[in-house]
Amino acid sequence: MPENLHSSINQILEGKQLSISAITRELKEIGVNEHRLVMTGYLRALRDMKILDEVNIPPSKVYKMIDGKEDHPQADVYALIAREIKHFDQNVGLPLTVYVITSILDRPVFKEELLKMGFTSKNISDYLSRPGHMIRESRNENIREYISGITKIIIPPADPAYEADLMSSDIIKDANCLLVKMLRLSLDMSGLTPRTKRTTIADFG
Structure with a gap:
């Protein structure tokens, strides 16, 4: 156990x-x-x-x-996103994740971080090969500085980083939903929500 x-x-x-x-x-x-x-x-x-x-x-x-x-316990942002992104259409999962994590961290997201959130190298390369993709490899001049400043996980020295590019209104709407859900999971909501609500057994799986 x-x-x-x-x-x-x-x-x-x-x-x-x-x-x-x-x-x-x-x-x-x-x-x-x-x-x-x-x-x-x-x-x-x-x-x-x-x-x-x-x-x-x-x-x-x-x-x-x-x-x-x-x-x-202090919430792990990678675990929260990995858990909640499964509830969204898989076709928008990667750009949605990139948009949300870069907004939270205020920097590009590295491939190693995307792998930690459940994506694979093939997921990333396949998505970038599609026309109209909404993320791009970052050319931020501070990439090396970002790598050296990350201590929670090990980022390989040559790891590519990604950032959002021309997000659609639907992605932004989904991002807002995802951020609200993550906020609820991260905060102590006891005493702020109804103790009970009208439910049926179907609500409990």
Whole structure:
């Protein structure tokens, strides 16, 4: 069982309540693959420790954070984008990611960073070979300075960097949605949103 399982569950349950199957599915999306029976026991243990609330919504049970028990570790921008970009059309995933990450970091994004967010070298080269692509390789004169200033990950000395180029209004609209979702996942929203809302079991997966 991964050491960060508890933190991963906290992140998934931030501001919502989910069934065991939905939690297991979302964990798998971020690379944590645990059997449903294992997750059942683990979630019930968290319930017994008063870390999670268990709510009976027939035919399932759903889990949510107990007020005041949230653990809010510093969010990793790469992990947040990698998780949320999957919900957008794959044809806009790369330019959307480049636009958002360069806006956040106020510099071009390096290939190594894009790989960390789930893209491959082939994804990048294939996209750049298409007509009308919306990103370009950066010719920023401060590229070497940016590389030396990045300490969170290792950027190869000759790593190419990319920046947005002629973003469409649809990409900008998607970027706003993505940034709002990332902000919600990064902040402590407890006490600011309704405790309950009208839901059906379909909302919980």
